[in-house]
Amino acid sequence: MPVWLREYSWRQTGSVVFLSLPLRGVRVTAANIFCTDRYLKVSIPPFLFEAILYAPIDDTNSTAKIGNGIIFFTLYKKEVGMWDSLTLENASKEKLQYLRENAVLKAHEKAKEETEAKKVTKQEHKKYALEATMKIEEAERKRIEDLKEQERQKVIKKLELWESQQKGLEKQMRVQKERELSEEVQQLKEKKKEKISKTRIPNEEPSKTRLKPAKGHGSYSMFSENLKEEQLPAPRSAGTIKINFTSRVFPTALRESRVAEEEEWLHKQAEARRTVSADLSELEDLKEEEKNPDWLKDKGNKMFATGNYLAAVNAYNLAVRLNNKLPLLYLNRAACHLKLRNLHKAIEDSSKALELLKPPVPDNENARIKAYVRRGTAFCQLELYAEGLQDYEAALKIDPKNKTIEKDAEKIRHIIQGTIQNS
């Protein structure tokens, strides 16, 4: 329940009402005062003062002065006239309620309008500022353009002067050339005359001294060049310099190399060689060399060459147990399985080899081609021609120039087309 403040005093003139409201011991701020044109409220919990004004006031211009424990209102009346009292006495409860709400609404609307107006002015200010900066920048740009234009004009004038100079020079040179040519012609004619008079072999000479007009001016000046040749040194004696180009681990220029991938591959290889899958308990009876995967690989290769495929597989198996990261072991074992017609195992091994042969670099090209071809063959022998063709095409992509792979791929395509037609 609010505490109503009823101690107030007021006086009036024809156009103004002065109202003073004492508030002891409470702090008042502007937020506590609420005023519309017919309603005035001061609410400082728990204190409350409200007044339904006798007549409307101009609430925008009215003021409230807060200080010294008292609020002093100066309310400007809308219509000049003396009020009987500050508040409307006979206000019913509903009317009061209605007035209150009305007041609040009005205040809201006013606030809204004010914000709108503010926004609009802000926008206009911004626009103005923008236009001003644009103008300044334009002016700056224009100034620079003008400077450049001036430069250009100056320079072009100089250039035109120079051009006409050059033309003059050209004419001079041409005249000189003609003069020289005519001199040459005279000289040679005289020489010819001499020669004819001196020797009696006119047939041989003319070929040397005859002037070939078809060649044009060039030949005349070439003759004059010959006369001057004593001043120039003779052509250099032929020599050859053999050169070497900077070597690189991978023979590609920096722009072509995929250094990152190649580093990765080298790293992997180094790693693979180092790993030794430890299974030492069983392998104790093996001889020293039999524990070396490379030696076992060589053994396997030899046995494959002689046709002893089962033994080769055994050798490779052991090698894999010792070091399961060498792709070549799986590759060669796949070849054995193919020969033994263990097609599924062949596919498995080729796949494992391909996995280990990532990343794809020129270094492991050959190995990858072999892996794809072997897997492709296995698929075809299992009559999975589509997969087989895929692998052959992958091999072809790596080495497009290989004729055997191309031929085999063609064969598979024919078979596939044949089966589609038949079924």
Next chain:
Amino acid sequence: ERPQVVSHVQQALSYTLFDCKWVPRSARLLCLGSAARGTGVVQLYELRGGRLALLREIEKAKPIKCGTFGAASLQQRYLATGDFGGNLNIWNLEAPEIPVYSVKGHKEIINSIDGVGGLGIGEGAPEIVTGSRDGTVKVWDPRQKDTPVANMEPVQGESKRDCWTVAFGNAYNQEERVVCAGYDNGDIKLFDLKTMSLRWETNIKNGVCSVEFDRKDVNMNKLVATSLEGKFHVFDMRTQHPTKGFASVSEKAHKSTIWQVRHLPQNRDIFMTSGGAGSLHLWKYEYPAQRSKKDSEGAEMGVAGSVSLLQNVTLSTQPISSLDWSPDKKGLCVCGAFDQTVRVLIVTKLNKV
């Protein structure tokens, strides 16, 4: 005030432009390239007023990659060209039907050509050097038919690397001459023609697009080598250390392949580089306080200076593949880009640099 690059004339062409060169002692320029139908094109333009007037157009069997006037005398001004078929031809532009000199010098395209001994610059015999995709660099004398006077080729069995650029240098008297060649794997090799030996080699990791000495006709002073991936190196060639070679400073620019470097004929410390994004950068080299110093064993080694950017400008979206300064007018240059336009530019205020 910094030098400004002013674009004077722009001319659209109907063929791919590979090389553009000023004709010495004139206001004319030459454009070399490849037409759409696979033939070579040589066009001669003259600078008139604010435009280029086409004086002559010559069509040849094979597309032409590069050309130089370097070995021609001032009166004759014969053009030496290298084409896509590996042929070296020297043409008299007044009578271009038949070449004055012709040889099938290489098995593959001639990527780069340079000439020395002509134009009143330098001393000694006129010679032309060509570098080709077949990995060889050959030096030719127009007075000797069919065989090169020097041949720099890979050792038997060595896999070859494309030679992308060649340049003559050190031609300060009748005997001395060097050829510098850059390859696509980043090798730079310096061949001494007087002793017929390899004088120096190094590798800058990225393919070398262009090399040039600051002057061909003086004791080797500086060499600029540009490469892929936006880097170029300036080597100080006055002091060669027995193991470390030549000192160098390198700079990153253009953010793309640097296609060409060309030194200003009138000032050997200013050069322009052209990039794959269609931009041109103008640089100035500053020498260090001391150009050589002694290392721990007492051997002389060079000290590289520093390079500062004077100006840059972007002209095109396509690479600017060729660049040439006019030897007669300071600051006048022509550049050709892969957007089939040739542009004549003027660089101002070079006197005050």
